[in-house]
Each structure stands twice: as C-alpha cells, then as structure tokens.
Amino acid sequence: MTDTDWLIRVEDLHKRFHVRREKAPSIKRMIVRLLRPYPHEILWALRGVNLTISPGHIVGLIGSNGSGKSTLLRVIGGVYVPTTGRVSVAGHVGVLFELESGFHGELSGMDNILLSGALMGYGRKAIQEALPRVLEISGLADFVNVPVKAYSSGMKFRLGFGIAMAFDPPIVLVDEVLAAADEGFQRSAYRRLEQCRDNGAAVVIVSHEMEAVRKHCDRVVWLADGQIRSEGPTEQVLDEYLRWVNHSPQKPGARSSGHS
C-alpha cells in the first residue's frame, strides 16, 4: 500500500478547548461579556502526545472517559486542528466516529453514500467504483433507497462502516461504535479491519471493551489526562490499565486548568 515506515505521526501535540460553563450564549451575555470578559475555562484535552503508528498494525486506544481519545482521533482525522504540535498522516483516512453523525436523515442511503464519498475527497469515478463495495460490506443493498432516518442504529453503523472501508483507506480510525452492530457483523467488521492491517493499513480503535481490544489489537496506547500513560504490546498495557482501574477512585474528565 505504501512504502513508508509510518502512516500516522503525532509530534508533541497539544489541544486546547475553551469550555463555556454558562448556558447557551446570547446577545445579552455577549454585551455583558464585552464589558467584563467572562471567564471561560481553558481545558487542555491533549498535553504533549507523541505517537507513531506504522503500517500493518491495529492499535487500541484506551483510557477513562474524558481522557482525550476522541479528541486525538479527530485531530488525526483532520477535523480538529492542533493548538500546537504537528500531526502527519500519509494517506486517505477512513473514519468512523459518532454513530449517527454525518448522515442526513431525509436522504436515502444511496445519496448519503455519494455525499460522504465526495466529502472524503473522492471524485465521481472513484465513488461509482466503490459503490458496489459499500453495499457488499454493509449488506444494505435492500435499503439503499430508504431514507436513513428509517435505519436502525446498527444499520447506520453498517452504512458508516461500508463507506469508511470501501475506498481501501491506508488509515482507519474507529471510535467506540463497533458495539452497536450485531455479533455477526461485528465479527465480519473485525475481520475486515484485520484484512486491512494485513494489507499494510494502520487501524486505530477506541474501545472500552477490553476483551475486544485484547483479541484484535496488536498494540495498545493508554491515554490518561491528555497524555500517554503507557504504550506497548497489548497484554502488557492492558494489565497495567486494569491494575490502575482496580486501584483508583473513578471520576471522569480531564483536568481543567485555570482561567483566561
């Protein structure tokens, strides 16, 4: 697929969010804020992440809620920009983020496939060529002309998975969505991801299901508080992680730091 030694490279990545504690912003608050700049909190979702992912790996990304996994995936996927640092990807990225996102309920499955393909940057010809593969992978051939709002969540997942995989992207990012599919489709989905890996792709899976991670990932990255706590072979990192889970009080969220 590629002749490079890495497919994803993240160098000293920091990502900052502005968190609004207030309710929905309004003109009234805006005027108040002009007079007295309101203290939005700054939250560092990622604080110095360094990561290199080579071809031919399925990497599991684990960590507690709010540790920055989704944020990291989105920065790699190119939809969030780094605050500082540098992210490089060597190829098309197939993404599977939130389950329902990116589909328009009023449009048919077919129209959604065409739109998604185009927004991923493919031309008309490439999309037409990939179309049969989307249907084959998702198994939704009977439903392509049905509006997506009539799909079940598992069917939406299948559609999203079909679109992400049909173009044979060298990089695949999956965020916690595999759980929505039925057992049979989950298995075939993992099989496909493994196939991708064998063809030299880099796959990153965020998951809270440790068994799935143990079974399918060959490397694991543990993210805590926006930093990589541990990284290495699956068994080793999972053991560390589970030991930590057993010994520490649980509370979600990254640390927020100060005011601006």
Next chain:
Amino acid sequence: MRYTGACRNWSFWCDERLRLWVDPARQADEEYVLTVTELGNIWRWREAVYRLVARNLKVRYKNSALGFFWSFLNPLMQVVVMTIAFRYIMGLQIENYSAQLFTVLLPWQFFSQAVSDGSVAVAENNPLLRKFPFPRIILPLCTLFSNLIHLLLGMTVLVVIFLALPVAILPSFAWVIVFMAIQMMFMMGLLMLVAVLRMYYDDIRFILEALLRLWFYLTPLAYNIQMVMDSERLTALQKQLYLLGNPMTPVMIGYRSALLEGGVWPIENFWFYVGVSAAVSAVVLLAGAIVWRRYEWQLPELL
C-alpha cells in the same frame, strides 16, 4: 499513489506526505493570505460541492417532483397579497405593479433566504464538519449556490410569464448578470460572517430575521425608487444615504429597470451608485473572508 489529507487551512491533494500542522510562529502570516490555489482547491472538490448543493435542494423541495413549484407559490402569494394591499387598498399609483414586484422579489428572496440559511448552515452541518476534513468554505458556498439555482429556476418561470404577458424580452436583460454578481459578492461576505457569528451567539438567527424584514422595507421593493427621489419629506442627504448605505438598493433598482424598463435607469448617476454598492460588497466579502479564515477550522469544536 495519490494521497489526500488536510493541511491547516485547506484540505488538498498532493503526491507527497501530507502534513497537518500548526506552528504558532508561522500561524500569523499563513492565516490571512488568500491565494489562487484555493480556487483550484474548490475545483478539485467540485464533486462535494455538487452533492451538497443537490442535497440542499432535495431537502428544500422535500423530494417532491413539484417541489420547486410549491416553493414558487410563496413569492407568488406575496405578490398577490402586496398587490392587493398596496395597489388596491392603499392606492399606490404604480403601473404594472405585480410585474414590478415579481422582478425584485425573486432576487430579494435569493438574498434573504441565503443569508438566513447561512446563519444555520454551518451549525446544521456540524456532524459533517466533525467527520470529514473538506475545505470548510464549501459550506457557505453551497448555501449560495443552491439558492442561486433556486433563483435561476424562478427567473426562468418569470421569463415564461413574460412571454405570456405583454412584456417584451429585451437585450437589457443581460445587465442582470452584473447585478447578480454584485449581489453574490455581498451575500458571500455576509454568509461567512453570519455563519461564524452563529457559532458564538445563538440569537443571531432571530436578530437576522428581524433585520431582514426591516431591510426589505429599506430597499425599493414594495415601492419605486422614484417615490423616494420625488419625496419632499426627505432631505437630499437622506436620499444619498438611502442610496449609498444599502448595497442592495442600486442592485434592486437595476434588476427592475433591466427587466421591465429596457435598461433606462431611473436615477441620475445610476452607475456611480452601482459602483459604490460593488465596492461595499467587496469590502464585506473581504471582511467575511478574513473572519472566516480565522475561524473556519474551529467551527466544529465551537458548537
């Protein structure tokens, strides 16, 4: 192999490794430069533009075969209601009032619909922004294009109506292109501004709606420009302000004259006012572009 990915400001195609980077030291000078390559970029993403426009129109016409004609019913009704109200009840003395209304209502609807669409376009497309790294500019652009197609369909119907009425088809119709260009420049600037504003202030939608309503009456649509010019209650300064302060005024005068009066412009120095309108539009476009470029890649995290 050909790769694609996203660069800080634009997604692009290239044959080398792609880099997504932000280097604080270089940010400042990279950010505000408008380059020609971006237009090339939009051309590369034409399939996405096409699909988004198709989606906008499908959703707007609700997938129904007669969808366009149903949406045409709205301005038609407005013409009927306003003709009754202004012409017959208030006794406004304007010849051919309905035809006059129609010629400007369509471009006005283009304007107001697109700008209010623009205030929600980015918010509504947030799921797409959070998933695909396409050049962000194509969202407001598609709002503009889908409304433009709507206008062109409407104009076609108008010409058909003209063929049925005793209104001549004139070479002066070609001027419409000039006014449309100015109008679209202005609209694109506004679209980018309201789309970003919307991410910070929810209320913008309502304020915009009220403003557009007011704007409707500040522009010679329901009445004629001659009525303003002949008015004895307005001072000369107020008249100048009326013509110079609102880029839509000369444009709408232009549409009406080009379509109905064979390009006989109803005010003195008409092209001067058109020039000012074009200049203001260009400034708004530039301001919009600057604001847009500052915020475009932050859009998905703001909501």
